[in-house]
Structure formats: C-alpha cells, structure tokens
Amino acid sequence: MTHVPYRSRFPFQHDVRRVVVVLLALAALVGLAGCAGPASTVRPQATPVLNVAHRLPPEIDKRLPVRQKMVAIALQEWQRWGGQQVRVGRDDSYCVIAPSSLAPALPIIPSPVGPADATSVAPDSADNEVLDDIEAIAQASTNGTPCLRFPDGTGAEASAMGCQLAQRYWAIVGRVPDCMQITTGRWAWSATFLSWLMRAAGLNERQFLTGASHAMYVVDARDGILPEPAFRVAPLPAMPRVGDMVCGGRGRDKYMNDIAEIRFGATPMHCDLVVEVDTTAHVVKAIGGNVQQSVSMSLIELGDSGQIDGVTNSTVPWLLVMRNQLPM
Structure with missing residues (x-):
C-alpha cells in the first residue's frame, strides 16, 4: 500500500x-x-489631598455625557462664586462688568483640606504671573470709562468662601495653600480649577492629566502623549465650540504666536472653558478660574473674521483652541 x-x-x-x-x-x-505599563512620556500625577476633592458635585446629573458635565460644573461653580462677568471687547477692553455678589444660591461646600502645614513653597508653575500685566493697571479706563479690575488680595478669592473653594481646586494636585497664599500671584489657581473640573466631570488619566500650570496639559495635547486624549490643539483663527477651551500666553509670553514654542510647565498661560457660543451676537462665553480673582464668565467679542483670534483684543490675546474630542 x-x-x-x-x-x-x-x-x-x-x-x-x-x-x-x-x-x-x-x-x-x-x-x-x-x-509594559504606561508610556514613558506620560507624566506622573500628584495624589489628591482627599478623594472628595474631585467627586462629581451632587447637583450635577450623573447621567449627562462627560462633555456636558464639564459645562454644567463650570456654570455651577461660576454661580457659586457669585456670577462675575468680564468683558473682553473688540475695543481692547478687559473689564469686570458684573462683579461677584458672593451670595450664591448654592450651599457653601466645606473645605476638604486640612491645615496648611506643607505649603511654604510655592507650586512649580509659570502661571503665577498670568495676570501681572493686567493687574498692574487695575485703575485703567476704556475710552474714558472707568474699568473695574481686581488686583491680588481683593475680590472674591479674598473671602472665606473663596478661600475654601480655591483650596478645593488645589487639592486635586495634592497641595494645601492657606487663605493668605490663595490671594497671592504665586498661587494662581486657574489651572487647578480646570484640572479639578476635568476630574469631577469624569476624565481619567488616559484622557487628561492634571497640573498646576496650563502649559502642562496644553503641551500634553499638542504632543499627543495620551492614549485617549480628550483634547487636541487647534491654531487660530478658529471658532470654538461648547466644551472647547480657549488659551493664550500671559506675562512675558503674552504675545507668543507659535504653539510650538510653548514650554511644558514653564510658559505662563491662561485657559477658559467655552460654555456658550452666540453667533448672532458674535460673542463666545467662557468660564475660567482666577479671572479677576474669581471664577468668572468672560464675554469674548469676536473679531471681523467671526472667530477667536490673537489680534482683536491685545490686552488678552488668544493663542489656540483646545478642541474637545468627546461627544456631546
């Protein structure tokens, strides 16, 4: 066979x-x-002081998509701080048009942090000079009309409630500033406000990394270091959408015009979260922390292009938009 x-x-x-x-x-x-674990380019994260520091506020509907939670939390915190509004005008104005009432309808949240026994050293952040150039001309006027601004040590952050809320934001990056430190430029809390907001809304470390400086998470998005980034960087001019962030250089880098020049944690910047786009009025409404010493809503008047740009207002020039990639 x-x-x-x-x-x-x-x-x-x-x-x-x-x-x-x-x-x-x-x-x-x-x-x-x-x-193998996370990529070596993903930076370490500070441990929050207490878990309560980044829980979803109880007034926010847990069923909302994360992007909508961001906006809802921003609006709630703005109301909690008294609803301050700042006009960023086409005429180069940058003025508080509705000061904080410091009489929020929402209850005061108890401070989640303990004694400030480990905060003698200011945080490693460039943003402590974010508004130095603006605050230096606090008595300025626009076309002969007095322009209200709040220098360090004044405004809502100097109140007991403002201190408690700002401490809550700092807790997300493991810091415990005292109430005196909160009112100083070396402890600018705008980046920690947004960091706290992102964690409270539900973003994880694969989507967004917290930091004491805006230039940290802006560079994260620019360089694409995260596996599931919630934001990507877009140059100007651009029309932001609800849930995007608008960012600009401040201090010594106020007139920076090249996104590639942003240095991680070293370039002084400021970012606000867009909560409304009014195309009829040509105004973008954005909420940010430590804006005139409060959580404020900026009414950003658009230029002739009908978009956010870096030239319409030279007092507060913008540099980029952080595009939100999450669904509405």
Missing part, C-alpha cells in the same frame, strides 16, 4: 494547529505590551 504522509491525510487538522500557534503568539505579545 502506498504510504501517504500524515499531513496529507489530515490537512485541515494541520491548518488548525498552525492557526492556534499563531494566536498563542499574538496573545503573548499582547500580554507583554500590557505588562
């Missing part, structure tokens, strides 16, 4: 064994990749 090789008699079985070997090899590679 003619000898027939085993492989020829059972070709299907041989193919199955080969497929199994290939699948096992692929599984091993996936396992090794999983053991």
Whole structure:
C-alpha cells in the first residue's frame, strides 16, 4: 500500500494547529505590551489631598455625557462664586462688568483640606504671573470709562468662601495653600480649577492629566502623549465650540504666536472653558478660574473674521483652541 504522509491525510487538522500557534503568539505579545505599563512620556500625577476633592458635585446629573458635565460644573461653580462677568471687547477692553455678589444660591461646600502645614513653597508653575500685566493697571479706563479690575488680595478669592473653594481646586494636585497664599500671584489657581473640573466631570488619566500650570496639559495635547486624549490643539483663527477651551500666553509670553514654542510647565498661560457660543451676537462665553480673582464668565467679542483670534483684543490675546474630542 502506498504510504501517504500524515499531513496529507489530515490537512485541515494541520491548518488548525498552525492557526492556534499563531494566536498563542499574538496573545503573548499582547500580554507583554500590557505588562509594559504606561508610556514613558506620560507624566506622573500628584495624589489628591482627599478623594472628595474631585467627586462629581451632587447637583450635577450623573447621567449627562462627560462633555456636558464639564459645562454644567463650570456654570455651577461660576454661580457659586457669585456670577462675575468680564468683558473682553473688540475695543481692547478687559473689564469686570458684573462683579461677584458672593451670595450664591448654592450651599457653601466645606473645605476638604486640612491645615496648611506643607505649603511654604510655592507650586512649580509659570502661571503665577498670568495676570501681572493686567493687574498692574487695575485703575485703567476704556475710552474714558472707568474699568473695574481686581488686583491680588481683593475680590472674591479674598473671602472665606473663596478661600475654601480655591483650596478645593488645589487639592486635586495634592497641595494645601492657606487663605493668605490663595490671594497671592504665586498661587494662581486657574489651572487647578480646570484640572479639578476635568476630574469631577469624569476624565481619567488616559484622557487628561492634571497640573498646576496650563502649559502642562496644553503641551500634553499638542504632543499627543495620551492614549485617549480628550483634547487636541487647534491654531487660530478658529471658532470654538461648547466644551472647547480657549488659551493664550500671559506675562512675558503674552504675545507668543507659535504653539510650538510653548514650554511644558514653564510658559505662563491662561485657559477658559467655552460654555456658550452666540453667533448672532458674535460673542463666545467662557468660564475660567482666577479671572479677576474669581471664577468668572468672560464675554469674548469676536473679531471681523467671526472667530477667536490673537489680534482683536491685545490686552488678552488668544493663542489656540483646545478642541474637545468627546461627544456631546
């Protein structure tokens, strides 16, 4: 009888064994990749002082998509701070048009942090000079009309409630400034406000990394270091959408016009979260922390292009838009 090789008699079985070997090899590679952990470019995160520091505020509907939670939390915090509004005009004006009432309808949240026994050193952040140039001309006027501004040590942040709320934001990056420090430029809390907001809304470390400086998460988005980034950087001019952030250089880098020049944690910046776009009035409404010593809503008047740009208002020039990639 003619000898027939085993492989020829059972070709299907041989193919199955080969497929199994290939699948096992692929599984091993996936396992090794999983053991490798996060990429080395992903920066470490500070441990929040207390878990309560970044819980979703109880007034916010848990069923909302994360992007809508961001906006809802921003609006709630703005109301909690007294609803201050700042006009960023086409005429170069930058003035408080509705000061904080410091009489919010929402209850005061108890401070989640303890004694300031480990805060003698100011945070490693460039944003402590964010508004130095603006505050230096607090008595300025626009076309002969007095322009209200609040220098350090004044405004809502100098109140007991303002201190408690700002401490709550700092807790997200593991810091505990005291009430005196909160009112100083070296402890500017605009970046920690947005960091707290993002965590409270539900963004994880694969989507957004917290920081004491805006230039930290802006560079994260610019360089694409996160596996599931919630934001990407877009140059100006651009029309922001609800849930985007608008950002600009401040202090010594106020007139920076090249996004590539932003240095991680070293470039002084400021960012606000867009909560409304009124195309009829040509105004973008954005909420940010430590804006005239409060959580304020900026009414940003658009230029002739109908978009956010870096030239319409030279007092507060913008540099980029952080595009929100999450669904509404």
